[in-house]
Amino acid sequence: MIKPLSYKKTLEGKSNAHLITFSDGRDYVVKYFLPGYEKTLANEWVAYCFARYLNLPIPFARLVEIPVAFSTQVPELAQMTYTQFQFASVYVPDCYDAHQVTTVSNIINHQSLAAIILFDYWLCNRDRTRKNIILCEDTADFYKLWIIDHAEVFNSYNWLQSDLEALPVAIMKSATHQLMASFIKDEQDFTEQLEIIQTLPIHLIEEIVALIPDDWAVTKEERKAIVSTLVARRKKNLPELMQKFIKKVYQPLHVKDE
Numbered sequence: 712m713i714k715p716l717s718y719k720k721t722l723e724g725k726s727n728a729h730l731i732t733f734s735d736g737r738d739y740v741v742k743y744f745l746p747g748y749e750k751t752l753a754n755e756w757v758a759y760c761f762a763r764y765l766n767l768p769i770p771f772a773r774l775v776e777i778p779v780a781f782s783t784q785v786p787e788l789a790q791m792t793y794t795q796f797q798f799a800s801v802y803v804p805d806c807y808d809a810h811q812v813t814t815v816s817n818i819i820n821h822q823s824l825a826a827i828i829l830f831d832y833w834l835c836n837r838d839r840t841r842k843n844i845i846l847c848e849d850t851a852d853f854y855k856l857w858i859i860d861h862a863e864v865f866n867s868y869n870w871l872q873s874d875l876e877a878l879p880v881a882i883m884k885s886a887t888h889q890l891m892a893s894f895i896k897d898e899q900d901f902t903e904q905l906e907i908i909q910t911l912p913i914h915l916i917e918e919i920v921a922l923i924p925d926d927w928a929v930t931k932e933e934r935k936a937i938v939s940t941l942v943a944r945r946k947k948n949l950p951e952l953m954q955k956f957i958k959k960v961y962q963p964l965h966v967k968d969e
Contacts, residue, residue: 758836
């Protein structure tokens with residue numbers, strides 16, 4: 712397992728993210744367990760694993776171990792709650808969030824955009840803001856889009872089991888989803904991605920959830936609830952949400968373009 716070498720800085724935002732260089736020579740965005748945000752790490756782990764399976768543009772991530780001896784030498788880390796593992800994702804340099812880009816003529820990985828939107832609705836990611844995508848310039852005004860920061864899937868960074876049983880089934884107000892939808896060239900992309908999500912093996916869902924580290928404050932009952940929620944939501948709610956999104960967001964955007 713890679714080891715931390717040097718601390719760089721605390722990153723902006725409320726999700727307790729720190730930039731640390733590791734022994735593989737790469738910089739990682741590392742999140743620690745934080746009281747009040749108890750489900751952040753579990754949310755990040757589950758969302759990352761599903762995003763990777765669905766081949767979404769998400770930076771490579773892994774579980775890491777930050778020794779107490781390292782953390783205690785860094786004032787920003789010294790007060791962190793200790794758990795055996797932390798969640799770390801590779802830092803993507805020389806990119807911008809969507810607030811920092813005034814003109815986007817094209818997104819070169821537009822084939823992934825419908826999948827990202829359905830992914831957000833499946834996991835009930837309420838925080839797909841302009842700060843939670845990053846745009847890496849390929850050529851002038853042409854960008855590759857990456858998705859980051861999934862601390863608030865399941866509608867909260869500190870959800871309870873009862874919350875999972877009552878996740879909202881409504882169109883989210885997201886300017887970022889609108890931006891992505893404007894670059895989706897074929898409405899059929901949504902239907903194809905829905906089928907992929909719906910045929911994801913249940914055993915894989917169970918395995919991903921089972922691998923949440925034990926000291927990340929997710930009980931056995933909550934793990935079962937995550938699985939049952941995801942299975943039920945992709946079958947019952949996601950088709951309905953997809954049709955609502957196409958009708959209320961996607962189609963109006965593309966009618967204007969005609």
